[in-house]
Amino acid sequence: MARPTLLLKLDDDHLTTQIHALTALENFETTAIERQNNWVEILQERRPDVAIIEVSNFSYDEYQQLTENPLIDTIDLIIISSGAPNKHLDMLMNNGAIFHYRTPIDMTLLEDTLTDFFQFFRQQKEQGRRISSSDLDQFGMLIGSSTPMHQLYRTIRRVAKTDANVLIVGESGSGKELVAQTIHLASERKGQPFIAINCGAISPDLVDSELFGHEKGAFTGANRSHHGVFQQAEGGTLFLDEITEMPIEHQVKLLRVLETGEYRPVGSQATLFTNTRIVAATNRDPQEAIDEDFLREDLYFRLAHFPIHVPPLRDRGEDIVGLAKHFIAHRNANERLAKTILNSAIDKIAAHDWPGNVRELKHSIERAFILADDTIKDEHLIFDTPPLETGTRVEEQIPAGVPLEEIEKAAIINTLEDNQGNKTETAQDLGISVKTLYNKLDKYQDDE
Numbered sequence: 001m002a003r004p005t006l007l008l009k010l011d012d013d014h015l016t017t018q019i020h021a022l023t024a025l026e027n028f029e030t031t032a033i034e035r036q037n038n039w040v041e042i043l044q045e046r047r048p049d050v051a052i053i054e055v056s057n058f059s060y061d062e063y064q065q066l067t068e069n070p071l072i073d074t075i076d077l078i079i080i081s082s083g084a085p086n087k088h089l090d091m092l093m094n095n096g097a098i099f100h101y102r103t104p105i106d107m108t109l110l111e112d113t114l115t116d117f118f119q120f121f122r123q124q125k126e127q128g129r130r131i132s133s134s135d136l137d138q139f140g141m142l143i144g145s146s147t148p149m150h151q152l153y154r155t156i157r158r159v160a161k162t163d164a165n166v167l168i169v170g171e172s173g174s175g176k177e178l179v180a181q182t183i184h185l186a187s188e189r190k191g192q193p194f195i196a197i198n199c200g201a202i203s204p205d206l207v208d209s210e211l212f213g214h215e216k217g218a219f220t221g222a223n224r225s226h227h228g229v230f231q232q233a234e235g236g237t238l239f240l241d242e243i244t245e246m247p248i249e250h251q252v253k254l255l256r257v258l259e260t261g262e263y264r265p266v267g268s269q270a271t272l273f274t275n276t277r278i279v280a281a282t283n284r285d286p287q288e289a290i291d292e293d294f295l296r297e298d299l300y301f302r303l304a305h306f307p308i309h310v311p312p313l314r315d316r317g318e319d320i321v322g323l324a325k326h327f328i329a330h331r332n333a334n335e336r337l338a339k340t341i342l343n344s345a346i347d348k349i350a351a352h353d354w355p356g357n358v359r360e361l362k363h364s365i366e367r368a369f370i371l372a373d374d375t376i377k378d379e380h381l382i383f384d385t386p387p388l389e390t391g392t393r394v395e396e397q398i399p400a401g402v403p404l405e406e407i408e409k410a411a412i413i414n415t416l417e418d419n420q421g422n423k424t425e426t427a428q429d430l431g432i433s434v435k436t437l438y439n440k441l442d443k444y445q446d447d448e
Helices: 013-020 023-027 039-046 060-067 087-094 107-127 147-160 176-185 204-212 248-260 286-291 297-303 319-335 343-351 357-371 404-418 423-430 434-447
Strands: 005-009 029-032 050-054 076-081 099-102 166-169 194-198 237-241 277-282 306-309
Touching: 005 039, 013 107, 023 107, 039 050, 039 060, 060 087, 076 107, 099 107, 147 176, 147 306, 166 176, 166 297, 176 194, 176 237, 176 277, 204 248, 248 297, 286 297, 319 343, 319 357, 343 357, 404 423, 404 434, 423 434
Parallel strands: 005 029, 005 050, 050 076, 076 099, 166 277, 166 306, 194 237, 237 277
Antiparallel strands: none
Protein backbone atom coordinates (compact mmCIF):
# COMPACT_ATOMS: atom_id res chain seq x y z
CA MET A 1 0.00 0.00 0.00
CA ALA A 2 1.32 3.44 -0.94
CA ARG A 3 2.17 5.69 1.99
CA PRO A 4 0.18 8.89 2.57
CA THR A 5 1.95 12.10 1.59
CA LEU A 6 3.06 14.68 4.17
CA LEU A 7 4.12 18.24 3.36
CA LEU A 8 6.28 20.19 5.84
CA LYS A 9 6.94 23.91 6.03
CA LEU A 10 8.88 24.73 9.18
CA ASP A 11 10.66 27.97 10.02
CA ASP A 12 12.31 27.10 13.33
CA ASP A 13 15.43 24.90 13.10
CA HIS A 14 14.93 23.34 16.54
CA LEU A 15 11.31 22.50 15.75
CA THR A 16 12.41 21.03 12.42
CA THR A 17 14.84 18.70 14.19
CA GLN A 18 12.21 17.60 16.70
CA ILE A 19 9.58 16.78 14.07
CA HIS A 20 12.02 14.93 11.81
CA ALA A 21 12.88 12.75 14.81
CA LEU A 22 9.28 11.53 15.22
CA THR A 23 8.83 7.81 14.60
CA ALA A 24 5.39 8.41 13.05
CA LEU A 25 7.07 10.20 10.14
CA GLU A 26 8.22 6.83 8.82
CA ASN A 27 4.62 6.10 7.83
CA PHE A 28 4.52 9.05 5.42
CA GLU A 29 6.10 10.08 2.13
CA THR A 30 7.48 13.38 3.43
CA THR A 31 8.44 16.48 1.46
CA ALA A 32 9.72 19.77 2.88
CA ILE A 33 9.23 23.12 1.12
CA GLU A 34 11.25 26.29 1.35
CA ARG A 35 10.24 28.77 4.02
CA GLN A 36 9.75 31.69 1.67
CA ASN A 37 7.47 29.84 -0.75
CA ASN A 38 3.70 30.43 -0.95
CA TRP A 39 2.63 27.35 0.97
CA VAL A 40 -1.08 27.71 0.15
CA GLU A 41 -0.38 27.54 -3.59
CA ILE A 42 1.91 24.55 -3.05
CA LEU A 43 -0.84 22.78 -1.07
CA GLN A 44 -3.26 23.36 -3.91
CA GLU A 45 -0.74 22.14 -6.46
CA ARG A 46 0.58 19.03 -4.68
CA ARG A 47 -2.58 17.99 -2.77
CA PRO A 48 -0.85 16.10 0.09
CA ASP A 49 -2.82 13.93 2.52
CA VAL A 50 -1.32 15.73 5.54
CA ALA A 51 0.47 19.06 5.94
CA ILE A 52 2.30 20.60 8.89
CA ILE A 53 2.73 24.33 8.36
CA GLU A 54 4.50 26.75 10.71
CA VAL A 55 3.31 30.34 10.33
CA SER A 56 4.52 33.55 11.92
CA ASN A 57 1.56 35.62 10.73
CA PHE A 58 -1.46 33.95 9.15
CA SER A 59 -2.94 36.55 6.81
CA TYR A 60 -6.46 37.20 5.56
CA ASP A 61 -5.32 36.41 1.99
CA GLU A 62 -4.11 32.99 3.13
CA TYR A 63 -7.39 32.45 4.96
CA GLN A 64 -9.35 33.37 1.83
CA GLN A 65 -7.25 31.14 -0.42
CA LEU A 66 -7.82 28.16 1.85
CA THR A 67 -11.53 28.60 2.45
CA GLU A 68 -12.42 29.34 -1.16
CA ASN A 69 -10.89 26.06 -2.32
CA PRO A 70 -12.57 22.72 -1.46
CA LEU A 71 -9.08 21.27 -1.06
CA ILE A 72 -9.10 22.32 2.61
CA ASP A 73 -11.73 19.64 3.26
CA THR A 74 -9.51 16.86 1.90
CA ILE A 75 -6.23 17.64 3.76
CA ASP A 76 -5.44 17.02 7.40
CA LEU A 77 -3.84 20.40 8.05
CA ILE A 78 -1.81 21.19 11.17
CA ILE A 79 -0.94 24.86 11.67
CA ILE A 80 1.83 25.70 14.15
CA SER A 81 2.03 29.25 15.53
CA SER A 82 3.62 31.13 18.41
CA GLY A 83 0.23 31.52 20.08
CA ALA A 84 -0.10 35.24 19.37
CA PRO A 85 -3.75 36.26 18.78
CA ASN A 86 -4.82 35.79 15.16
CA LYS A 87 -8.49 36.09 14.25
CA HIS A 88 -8.02 34.34 10.90
CA LEU A 89 -6.62 31.23 12.57
CA ASP A 90 -9.48 31.39 15.03
CA MET A 91 -11.96 31.48 12.15
CA LEU A 92 -10.39 28.39 10.61
CA MET A 93 -10.47 26.64 13.98
CA ASN A 94 -14.14 27.50 14.45
CA ASN A 95 -14.91 25.98 11.06
CA GLY A 96 -13.19 22.77 12.10
CA ALA A 97 -10.84 23.05 9.15
CA ILE A 98 -7.45 22.71 10.91
CA PHE A 99 -5.51 21.52 13.91
CA HIS A 100 -3.83 24.49 15.60
CA TYR A 101 -0.79 23.72 17.77
CA ARG A 102 1.05 26.45 19.66
CA THR A 103 4.74 26.39 20.52
CA PRO A 104 6.27 24.88 22.53
CA ILE A 105 4.66 21.70 21.13
CA ASP A 106 4.05 18.51 23.07
CA MET A 107 5.85 16.11 20.68
CA THR A 108 4.06 13.09 22.16
CA LEU A 109 0.73 14.68 21.26
CA LEU A 110 1.92 15.44 17.73
CA GLU A 111 3.22 11.86 17.40
CA ASP A 112 -0.20 10.50 18.42
CA THR A 113 -1.97 12.84 16.00
CA LEU A 114 0.17 11.72 13.04
CA THR A 115 -0.36 8.07 14.03
CA ASP A 116 -4.12 8.65 14.05
CA PHE A 117 -3.91 10.22 10.61
CA PHE A 118 -2.04 7.21 9.28
CA GLN A 119 -4.43 4.69 10.85
CA PHE A 120 -7.41 6.51 9.34
CA PHE A 121 -5.69 6.67 5.93
CA ARG A 122 -4.91 2.93 6.02
CA GLN A 123 -8.45 2.05 7.09
CA GLN A 124 -9.86 4.20 4.30
CA LYS A 125 -7.58 2.54 1.77
CA GLU A 126 -8.51 -0.95 2.92
CA GLN A 127 -12.26 -0.41 3.21
CA GLY A 128 -12.72 2.02 0.38
CA ARG A 129 -15.22 4.81 0.14
CA ARG A 130 -18.84 3.94 0.68
CA ILE A 131 -20.85 5.23 -2.27
CA SER A 132 -24.56 5.53 -1.58
CA SER A 133 -25.59 8.70 -3.41
CA SER A 134 -24.69 10.93 -6.34
CA ASP A 135 -23.51 14.50 -5.79
CA LEU A 136 -23.75 15.62 -9.43
CA ASP A 137 -26.22 18.16 -10.80
CA GLN A 138 -28.94 16.85 -13.11
CA PHE A 139 -30.90 18.40 -15.97
CA GLY A 140 -33.39 16.14 -17.71
CA MET A 141 -31.60 12.91 -18.59
CA LEU A 142 -28.15 14.50 -18.23
CA ILE A 143 -25.87 14.41 -15.19
CA GLY A 144 -22.84 16.59 -14.50
CA SER A 145 -21.67 19.58 -12.52
CA SER A 146 -18.78 20.76 -14.70
CA THR A 147 -18.76 24.10 -16.53
CA PRO A 148 -19.12 22.47 -20.00
CA MET A 149 -22.22 20.58 -18.81
CA HIS A 150 -23.85 23.67 -17.33
CA GLN A 151 -23.21 25.46 -20.62
CA LEU A 152 -24.91 22.55 -22.37
CA TYR A 153 -27.89 22.76 -19.99
CA ARG A 154 -28.36 26.45 -20.76
CA THR A 155 -28.19 25.78 -24.51
CA ILE A 156 -30.75 22.99 -24.30
CA ARG A 157 -33.09 25.11 -22.19
CA ARG A 158 -33.07 27.83 -24.85
CA VAL A 159 -33.63 25.60 -27.88
CA ALA A 160 -36.12 23.20 -26.26
CA LYS A 161 -38.87 25.85 -26.14
CA THR A 162 -38.69 26.32 -29.91
CA ASP A 163 -39.57 23.96 -32.75
CA ALA A 164 -36.18 24.41 -34.44
CA ASN A 165 -34.49 21.32 -35.83
CA VAL A 166 -31.38 20.41 -33.86
CA LEU A 167 -28.15 18.70 -34.92
CA ILE A 168 -26.19 17.18 -32.03
CA VAL A 169 -22.49 16.64 -32.68
CA GLY A 170 -20.36 14.59 -30.31
CA GLU A 171 -18.05 11.64 -30.00
CA SER A 172 -19.39 8.08 -29.66
CA GLY A 173 -20.51 7.41 -26.12
CA SER A 174 -20.73 11.07 -25.09
CA GLY A 175 -24.50 10.95 -24.53
CA LYS A 176 -26.06 12.38 -27.71
CA GLU A 177 -29.31 10.44 -27.31
CA LEU A 178 -29.62 11.65 -23.71
CA VAL A 179 -29.26 15.21 -25.01
CA ALA A 180 -32.04 14.53 -27.52
CA GLN A 181 -34.30 13.07 -24.81
CA THR A 182 -33.62 16.08 -22.59
CA ILE A 183 -34.56 18.46 -25.40
CA HIS A 184 -37.83 16.55 -25.77
CA LEU A 185 -38.56 16.54 -22.02
CA ALA A 186 -37.91 20.31 -21.78
CA SER A 187 -40.14 21.08 -24.78
CA GLU A 188 -43.86 21.61 -25.21
CA ARG A 189 -43.94 18.20 -26.93
CA LYS A 190 -42.96 16.26 -23.80
CA GLY A 191 -46.40 14.64 -23.54
CA GLN A 192 -46.08 13.20 -27.06
CA PRO A 193 -43.86 10.31 -28.31
CA PHE A 194 -40.06 10.39 -28.43
CA ILE A 195 -38.93 7.98 -31.15
CA ALA A 196 -35.26 7.16 -31.77
CA ILE A 197 -33.78 5.39 -34.77
CA ASN A 198 -30.14 4.61 -35.57
CA CYS A 199 -29.66 5.40 -39.25
CA GLY A 200 -26.57 3.22 -39.44
CA ALA A 201 -28.28 0.13 -38.02
CA ILE A 202 -30.92 -0.38 -40.70
CA SER A 203 -30.50 -1.96 -44.11
CA PRO A 204 -30.40 0.52 -47.01
CA ASP A 205 -33.27 -1.46 -48.58
CA LEU A 206 -35.49 -0.72 -45.59
CA VAL A 207 -34.72 2.95 -44.98
CA ASP A 208 -37.86 4.22 -46.75
CA SER A 209 -40.03 1.73 -44.90
CA GLU A 210 -38.51 2.59 -41.52
CA LEU A 211 -38.89 6.32 -42.09
CA PHE A 212 -42.22 6.55 -43.88
CA GLY A 213 -43.88 3.17 -43.28
CA HIS A 214 -45.36 0.80 -45.88
CA GLU A 215 -48.63 -0.76 -46.94
CA LYS A 216 -49.31 -4.48 -46.82
CA GLY A 217 -47.95 -6.14 -49.95
CA ALA A 218 -45.78 -3.14 -50.88
CA PHE A 219 -42.77 -5.47 -51.32
CA THR A 220 -41.77 -9.07 -50.73
CA GLY A 221 -42.16 -9.84 -47.05
CA ALA A 222 -44.51 -6.92 -46.31
CA ASN A 223 -47.17 -9.13 -44.76
CA ARG A 224 -48.84 -6.28 -42.92
CA SER A 225 -48.91 -2.50 -42.90
CA HIS A 226 -46.20 -0.71 -40.93
CA HIS A 227 -46.14 2.80 -39.48
CA GLY A 228 -42.82 4.53 -40.09
CA VAL A 229 -41.02 6.57 -37.45
CA PHE A 230 -42.46 9.86 -38.74
CA GLN A 231 -45.95 8.56 -38.02
CA GLN A 232 -44.90 6.94 -34.74
CA ALA A 233 -43.45 10.27 -33.55
CA GLU A 234 -46.42 12.37 -34.69
CA GLY A 235 -46.74 15.43 -32.46
CA GLY A 236 -43.52 14.55 -30.65
CA THR A 237 -39.81 14.29 -31.39
CA LEU A 238 -38.00 12.06 -33.89
CA PHE A 239 -34.34 11.41 -33.09
CA LEU A 240 -32.25 10.39 -36.10
CA ASP A 241 -29.03 9.06 -34.62
CA GLU A 242 -25.89 8.79 -36.78
CA ILE A 243 -27.59 10.69 -39.60
CA THR A 244 -24.37 10.68 -41.65
CA GLU A 245 -24.63 6.88 -41.95
CA MET A 246 -27.92 7.09 -43.87
CA PRO A 247 -27.22 6.30 -47.54
CA ILE A 248 -26.77 9.55 -49.44
CA GLU A 249 -29.52 8.62 -51.95
CA HIS A 250 -32.06 8.38 -49.13
CA GLN A 251 -31.06 11.69 -47.58
CA VAL A 252 -32.75 13.57 -50.43
CA LYS A 253 -36.09 11.96 -49.49
CA LEU A 254 -35.62 13.04 -45.88
CA LEU A 255 -34.77 16.53 -47.10
CA ARG A 256 -38.06 16.71 -48.99
CA VAL A 257 -40.01 15.87 -45.83
CA LEU A 258 -38.18 18.60 -43.92
CA GLU A 259 -38.91 21.12 -46.67
CA THR A 260 -42.58 20.30 -47.33
CA GLY A 261 -43.75 18.35 -44.27
CA GLU A 262 -45.15 15.70 -46.66
CA TYR A 263 -44.30 12.02 -47.04
CA ARG A 264 -45.84 8.91 -48.58
CA PRO A 265 -45.63 5.39 -47.12
CA VAL A 266 -44.14 2.80 -49.47
CA GLY A 267 -46.87 1.32 -51.65
CA SER A 268 -49.43 3.99 -50.74
CA GLN A 269 -51.03 6.67 -52.89
CA ALA A 270 -51.94 8.80 -49.87
CA THR A 271 -49.81 11.76 -48.87
CA LEU A 272 -49.39 12.28 -45.13
CA PHE A 273 -48.37 15.46 -43.33
CA THR A 274 -46.03 15.39 -40.38
CA ASN A 275 -46.00 17.46 -37.21
CA THR A 276 -42.75 16.12 -35.81
CA ARG A 277 -39.70 17.85 -34.46
CA ILE A 278 -36.43 16.48 -35.87
CA VAL A 279 -33.35 16.07 -33.70
CA ALA A 280 -30.41 14.45 -35.50
CA ALA A 281 -26.97 13.43 -34.29
CA THR A 282 -23.59 12.45 -35.66
CA ASN A 283 -20.16 11.59 -34.30
CA ARG A 284 -18.53 12.96 -37.45
CA ASP A 285 -17.43 16.53 -38.03
CA PRO A 286 -20.29 17.88 -40.18
CA GLN A 287 -18.05 19.73 -42.64
CA GLU A 288 -15.83 16.67 -43.10
CA ALA A 289 -18.96 14.52 -43.57
CA ILE A 290 -20.14 16.89 -46.30
CA ASP A 291 -16.72 16.92 -48.01
CA GLU A 292 -16.54 13.10 -47.91
CA ASP A 293 -20.13 12.64 -49.23
CA PHE A 294 -21.52 11.23 -46.00
CA LEU A 295 -23.95 14.14 -45.61
CA ARG A 296 -25.76 16.32 -48.13
CA GLU A 297 -24.98 19.98 -47.56
CA ASP A 298 -28.60 21.04 -48.10
CA LEU A 299 -29.77 18.45 -45.56
CA TYR A 300 -27.19 19.72 -43.09
CA PHE A 301 -28.57 23.27 -43.30
CA ARG A 302 -32.11 21.94 -42.79
CA LEU A 303 -31.08 19.89 -39.74
CA ALA A 304 -28.68 22.35 -38.16
CA HIS A 305 -31.05 25.20 -37.37
CA PHE A 306 -29.50 24.89 -33.94
CA PRO A 307 -26.25 22.86 -33.69
CA ILE A 308 -25.27 21.53 -30.25
CA HIS A 309 -21.83 20.15 -29.37
CA VAL A 310 -21.66 17.57 -26.57
CA PRO A 311 -18.40 17.80 -24.60
CA PRO A 312 -16.25 14.66 -24.46
CA LEU A 313 -15.83 13.16 -21.00
CA ARG A 314 -12.12 14.03 -20.84
CA ASP A 315 -13.08 17.75 -20.92
CA ARG A 316 -15.54 17.46 -18.03
CA GLY A 317 -13.03 17.54 -15.15
CA GLU A 318 -14.36 16.20 -11.85
CA ASP A 319 -17.50 14.89 -13.57
CA ILE A 320 -15.43 11.79 -14.41
CA VAL A 321 -15.11 10.70 -10.79
CA GLY A 322 -18.59 12.03 -10.03
CA LEU A 323 -20.14 9.86 -12.74
CA ALA A 324 -18.19 6.81 -11.55
CA LYS A 325 -19.62 7.32 -8.06
CA HIS A 326 -23.07 7.88 -9.55
CA PHE A 327 -22.96 4.54 -11.38
CA ILE A 328 -21.74 2.74 -8.24
CA ALA A 329 -24.46 4.35 -6.13
CA HIS A 330 -27.05 3.35 -8.72
CA ARG A 331 -25.94 -0.30 -8.68
CA ASN A 332 -25.78 -0.32 -4.87
CA ALA A 333 -29.35 0.99 -4.69
CA ASN A 334 -30.72 -1.40 -7.30
CA GLU A 335 -29.08 -4.47 -5.78
CA ARG A 336 -29.40 -3.35 -2.15
CA LEU A 337 -25.66 -3.61 -1.62
CA ALA A 338 -23.05 -1.33 -0.06
CA LYS A 339 -19.96 -1.88 -2.19
CA THR A 340 -17.13 0.60 -1.72
CA ILE A 341 -14.24 1.77 -3.89
CA LEU A 342 -10.59 2.33 -2.98
CA ASN A 343 -9.10 5.80 -3.31
CA SER A 344 -6.43 4.31 -5.55
CA ALA A 345 -9.16 2.99 -7.87
CA ILE A 346 -10.74 6.44 -7.97
CA ASP A 347 -7.32 7.89 -8.85
CA LYS A 348 -7.03 5.33 -11.66
CA ILE A 349 -10.43 6.41 -13.01
CA ALA A 350 -9.44 10.09 -12.86
CA ALA A 351 -6.16 9.44 -14.70
CA HIS A 352 -7.71 7.58 -17.66
CA ASP A 353 -8.47 9.64 -20.78
CA TRP A 354 -11.78 7.84 -21.60
CA PRO A 355 -11.72 7.66 -25.40
CA GLY A 356 -15.06 5.84 -25.20
CA ASN A 357 -16.58 8.65 -23.12
CA VAL A 358 -19.47 8.07 -20.68
CA ARG A 359 -20.42 4.74 -22.29
CA GLU A 360 -16.92 3.37 -21.67
CA LEU A 361 -16.93 4.68 -18.09
CA LYS A 362 -20.32 3.12 -17.34
CA HIS A 363 -19.32 -0.25 -18.80
CA SER A 364 -16.03 -0.20 -16.87
CA ILE A 365 -17.79 0.57 -13.58
CA GLU A 366 -20.47 -2.07 -14.13
CA ARG A 367 -17.82 -4.68 -14.95
CA ALA A 368 -15.78 -3.70 -11.88
CA PHE A 369 -18.91 -3.82 -9.70
CA ILE A 370 -19.56 -7.39 -10.82
CA LEU A 371 -15.93 -8.48 -10.32
CA ALA A 372 -15.61 -6.93 -6.84
CA ASP A 373 -16.76 -8.69 -3.69
CA ASP A 374 -17.20 -5.81 -1.25
CA THR A 375 -14.64 -3.27 -2.48
CA ILE A 376 -13.81 -2.13 -6.02
CA LYS A 377 -10.03 -2.21 -6.35
CA ASP A 378 -7.61 -1.10 -9.04
CA GLU A 379 -7.45 -4.57 -10.62
CA HIS A 380 -11.22 -4.63 -11.13
CA LEU A 381 -11.04 -1.60 -13.47
CA ILE A 382 -10.36 -2.78 -17.01
CA PHE A 383 -10.24 0.01 -19.57
CA ASP A 384 -8.54 -1.46 -22.61
CA THR A 385 -9.20 -4.57 -24.65
CA PRO A 386 -6.79 -7.25 -23.36
CA PRO A 387 -4.10 -8.45 -25.77
CA LEU A 388 -4.44 -11.84 -27.44
CA GLU A 389 -1.56 -13.30 -25.44
CA THR A 390 1.53 -11.83 -23.87
CA GLY A 391 4.22 -11.26 -26.48
CA THR A 392 2.03 -12.24 -29.45
CA ARG A 393 0.85 -10.35 -32.50
CA VAL A 394 -2.37 -10.64 -34.49
CA GLU A 395 -0.61 -12.23 -37.47
CA GLU A 396 0.83 -14.92 -35.19
CA GLN A 397 -2.69 -16.01 -34.21
CA ILE A 398 -3.90 -16.70 -37.77
CA PRO A 399 -2.91 -20.10 -39.22
CA ALA A 400 -1.15 -20.10 -42.56
CA GLY A 401 -3.22 -20.97 -45.62
CA VAL A 402 -6.53 -19.54 -44.41
CA PRO A 403 -8.31 -17.81 -47.33
CA LEU A 404 -8.41 -14.03 -46.99
CA GLU A 405 -12.19 -14.01 -47.46
CA GLU A 406 -12.62 -16.25 -44.41
CA ILE A 407 -10.36 -14.02 -42.28
CA GLU A 408 -12.31 -10.93 -43.40
CA LYS A 409 -15.65 -12.60 -42.72
CA ALA A 410 -14.56 -13.72 -39.24
CA ALA A 411 -13.33 -10.20 -38.43
CA ILE A 412 -16.64 -8.65 -39.52
CA ILE A 413 -18.90 -11.18 -37.78
CA ASN A 414 -16.90 -11.12 -34.54
CA THR A 415 -16.78 -7.30 -34.46
CA LEU A 416 -20.51 -7.10 -35.19
CA GLU A 417 -21.24 -9.47 -32.29
CA ASP A 418 -18.92 -7.51 -29.98
CA ASN A 419 -20.84 -4.31 -30.85
CA GLN A 420 -24.19 -6.04 -30.26
CA GLY A 421 -25.26 -5.63 -33.87
CA ASN A 422 -24.48 -1.91 -34.16
CA LYS A 423 -23.32 -1.57 -37.74
CA THR A 424 -22.09 2.01 -37.41
CA GLU A 425 -19.66 1.18 -34.59
CA THR A 426 -18.65 -2.06 -36.36
CA ALA A 427 -17.74 -0.18 -39.53
CA GLN A 428 -15.74 2.36 -37.53
CA ASP A 429 -13.84 -0.37 -35.68
CA LEU A 430 -13.02 -2.11 -38.97
CA GLY A 431 -12.08 1.10 -40.79
CA ILE A 432 -14.66 0.68 -43.56
CA SER A 433 -17.81 2.56 -44.54
CA VAL A 434 -21.25 1.43 -43.41
CA LYS A 435 -22.20 0.89 -47.06
CA THR A 436 -19.22 -1.45 -47.53
CA LEU A 437 -20.24 -3.33 -44.38
CA TYR A 438 -23.78 -3.82 -45.68
CA ASN A 439 -22.44 -5.07 -49.01
CA LYS A 440 -20.22 -7.60 -47.21
CA LEU A 441 -23.08 -8.82 -45.00
CA ASP A 442 -25.40 -9.15 -48.01
CA LYS A 443 -22.75 -11.25 -49.77
CA TYR A 444 -22.36 -13.54 -46.75
CA GLN A 445 -26.15 -14.00 -46.68
CA ASP A 446 -26.25 -14.83 -50.39
CA ASP A 447 -23.46 -17.41 -49.93
CA GLU A 448 -25.38 -19.33 -47.26
